[in-house]
Amino acid sequence: MADAGALIAVALVDDQPLFRAGIRMLIDSQEDMELSGEANDGEQAIVLASERRPDVMLMDLRMPVMDGVEATRRIVQRADAAGTDKPKIIALTTFNRDHAVVQAVQAGASGYLLKSAEPEFLLAAIRTVHSGYSVIAPGSIHSLFEHAARSAPATGPDLSVLNVLSARERDVFLLAAKGLSNGEMAASLFVSEATIKTHLRSVLDKLELRTRLQLVAFAHDRRLLGT
Secondary structure: OOOOOOOEEEEEEOOOHHHHHHHHHHHHOOOOEEEEEEEOOHHHHHHHHHHHOOOEEEEEOOOOOOOHHHHHHHHHHHHHHHOOOOOEEEEEEOOOOOHHHHHHHHHOOOEEEEOOOOHHHHHHHHHHHHOOOOEOOOOOHHHHHHHHHHHOOOOOOOHHHHOOOOHHHHHHHHHHHOOOOHHHHHHHHOOOHHHHHHHHHHHHHHOOOOOHHHHHHHHHHOOOOOO
């Protein structure tokens, strides 16, 4: 992975040569980025991630041989098993309510963008996930996950998954799942932001989640926001 201050190494995975050419030109035009490699299907993406170890991967979700969801899952799992840094993966999709986006986030993606996104937005997203934050396409992330939950078989909330959390951690979980910032959660619970960060890290660890975006997906998938 790139050291602090080094160029952001970006890998591109997409089965459309014309799309890759456009992104390649965009990345090459940036002083703080470099293209570390390309792949045109999920199996090649896994090899690319292992050999080049990019900082950020732009991962198309719909590809032949192996799709982007499965490739994301295997890349994250292999990095975890090896104890190595994993790339920050941005899922690319052609429409906003693609259920594969939810699956990609659950598999470990750091966010998603529409393939029609403005170049400046894409570049900002790369820098954002490289800094450790999540990114989403314009629009409500809750709308996406609610749509996915409505498409699934109707069930009641699975409250048992929260049994591993303390009462305060459960409060933090529910507020974070609703999209509140650390500052907003701190104000709501009358604690410091440092305390919120500590609780949030504990929540993610106990629920075996990697990001706040996964936490939102987790809450919607199990219909926990009404609890």
